[in-house]
Amino acid sequence: MRWWMVGLLVAGSLVWAQEKSVRVGLQAGGTLSWVILAMERFGVGKELGLEVKATTYASKDANRLALRSGEVQIVVDDFVEVQLLRDRGFPVQAIYPYSLLTGGVAVPAKSPIQSLADLKGRSIGTTSLTDKTFLMLRALCIRKHGFDPLQQSKVSAVGSPLMAELMERGQLEAALPLWHHLARMQATGQYRELLSSATILRELGLPTDVPLLFIIAREDADPEALRRFLRAVQLASERMKQDSAIWEAILEARLYALPDKSQLPALRKRWESGLPQRWDASSLISLRLLVERLLAVAGPEIVGIERFDPRAFSTQFAVALR
Incomplete structure (x- = not known):
């Protein structure tokens, strides 16, 4: 050596x-x-x-x-x-x-909602009005589709663990759960991810990381x-x-x-x-x-x-x- x-x-x-x-x-x-x-x-x-x-x-x-x-x-x-x-x-x-940022927007697997534009007027659950993914969603909806979900949809602050249950009851049509609840919801096959945080970032012209x-x-x-x-x-x-x-x-x-x-x-x-x-x-x-x-x-x-x-x-x- x-x-x-x-x-x-x-x-x-x-x-x-x-x-x-x-x-x-x-x-x-x-x-x-x-x-x-x-x-x-x-x-x-x-x-x-x-x-x-x-x-x-x-x-x-x-x-x-x-x-x-x-x-x-x-x-x-x-x-x-x-x-x-x-x-x-x-x-x-x-x-x-x-x-x-690894969250996203979840909807029931059989939901007719297919794009952000379809969220206008829908009932949406978010953990809080200050949630970063929800703020990004607002920014993208305004930029791409000309509406603010906070003003033109029915937004509720909901505990992340309750979102799946409320969607099952039809009380929510879309939700922004915490990342780990989103993963679990997808794993059941009953829910799908409409849009990920990474996709929202990319659509806003930002890096996904x-x-x-x-x-x-x-x-x-x-x-x-x-x-x-x-x-x-x-x-x-x-x-x-x-x-x-x-x-x-x-x-x-x-x-x-x-x-x-x-x-x-x-x-x-x-x-x-x-x-x-x-x-x-x-x-x-x-x-x-x-x-x-x-x-x-x-x-x-x-x-x-x-x-x-x-x-x-x-x-x-x-x-x-x-």
């Missing part, structure tokens, strides 16, 4: 010998808990010299409070929340995308620990794509509940479709364009922010992950 190769191996060993740790906030029911479990099962933390101290919080607000107070250093949240935190003076940044959720970290966290955590997320996610046993473990640990295990392949496929593949300057441009389109349709009161602030996002860690 050449001397320079020995030097690299020794240097690498010394780096990993200096174990790092991070405090991570998990929202009950959130998918980051799946990845953390995978890290543990696959020994990724040990492999990278990283100790992950995870705490689960009952609500999104509790998780955000833990980040603000410094109780945890990392959480997963959307691109709006990271800007709101910074606007309030909290030293945080979105350091890497966690998940893409615009991130929705980000790994958000406090700026006072150890940069090397953050790098190792991001690498651990990558490694665990890649192994989750290949390992069926980890998905059984997720269900056994009650991190997610399926009414029918035959829906698991559809859940896995939809989850995998949301894994980000890039994070660079062009990603920031795409995110800015999306925010501008949403603001043009719904205004800052609904979107939650008045502008896109690039300072809330950092791509510096992405270089080390390539």
